[in-house]
Amino acid sequence: MRIGELSHRTGVPVATIKYYLREGLLPPGEATGRNQAVYGEDHARRLRLARALITVGGLSVAAAREVLEALAAPDRSTYNALAVAHTTVTRHERDPAVPEEARERAAERVRRLIAEQGWQLPPDLPAARTLTDTLATMEHLGNHSFAARLDRFAAASELVAAADVDCVDEVRGSAEAMAETMVVGTVLGDAALAALRRLAQQDAARRRYAPAARDGDTDGDCPQPGAAAGDAPAG
Template sequence: MRIGELSRRTGVPVATIKYYLREGLLPPGESTGRNQAVYDDGHARRLRLARALITVGGLSVVAAREVLEALAVPDRSTYGALAVAHKSVTRHDPDPAVPEEARQRAAERVRRLIADRGWELPHDHPAARTLTDTLATMEHLGNGSFAARLDRFAAASEQIAAADVDCVDEIRDSPEEMAETMIVGTVLGDTALSALRRLAQQDAARRRFAPASRPGPAAGPDLPQKPEGPDRTAVARPEAVRPDVDPTDNG
């Protein structure tokens, strides 16, 4: 298919496809002449994935390219692809205003957490650095309530991770699809889990903090009756107008 058909099939504008080609997110098509190329279903699949990683997953172009390159490596294991994805998507800029002492305390807290949970991880895992900097920043802000419940959050995260791996384990017959599923579940799953957390958080806050609604008084003979006649306080509503009728047409 030519680039116009690729655009129609995927819903990605031609200008965006050309940009992804220049940035290496999409491999070149098969050249058929000067400034002419054709693309196949593999291009369409990768284009949709690149678009999703950037628009929904919130990755930068550079991070998305690294993730896609990890998936393109022949015989790359699911675990290896995930390691590359974690390195690409887990990026942060530590706040220089946070005292080093707070950062050291946070790092020790993270080390103890990993050891206590029995997690076997690379010592320099990027997510461990992110968690360290986040806890240190919270301490710097005088908020230690999250850190005090870190074990509870870790236990919930283990359940989420197990569900992630279950999704991948369903497709053992295709290593390529396993790696892609793990990547998509990691990147787009972060967005979905953030949304789920906010929904559950709103409901939990309502249950604990929102005032209980009071039922209105029941109608009975001892209540004042509504006076007969038109309600002078009501706002008059205009008659509904059919969209295919001109209201100024009087006949």
């Protein structure tokens, strides 16, 4: 298919496709003449994936390229692809204002958590560093509640991780499909899980803090997120 048809099939504008080609997110098509090329179904699948990693997953172009290269590697494996995905999605900036003592306490808390959970993990994982820096920052801000309940968050995370692996098992037999499923579940799943958490938070807050609903009023007096107090209801 020509680039115009590729654009039509995937919903990605031609200008974006050309940009992805220049940035190495998409392999070149088969040349058929000067400035002319044709593309196949593999291009369409990779284009959709690249677009999703960037627009929904929030990855930079460089990070998306790393993930796609890992998926295209001849020796790809589900575990190696996951490692690349974790590296790209857990990059963060350390706050230099956080005291090193707080960081050391947080690092010890993370090591203890991993041991208590019985997780068999390689040393110095990016996610462990992110968790350490986040806990240290929370302590620096005077917030100790999250760390005090870290075991509960870890238990919930184990349920999520088990569901992630179940998704991969559904495509067992194809190394390419397994690796891609794990990466999509990791990168796009982060966005979905953040949304699910916010939905659950809203419901939990309503149950605990909202005034009792009046008869026939399912929402009670609890304002919806984004609505200012005193706003008139829509409709």
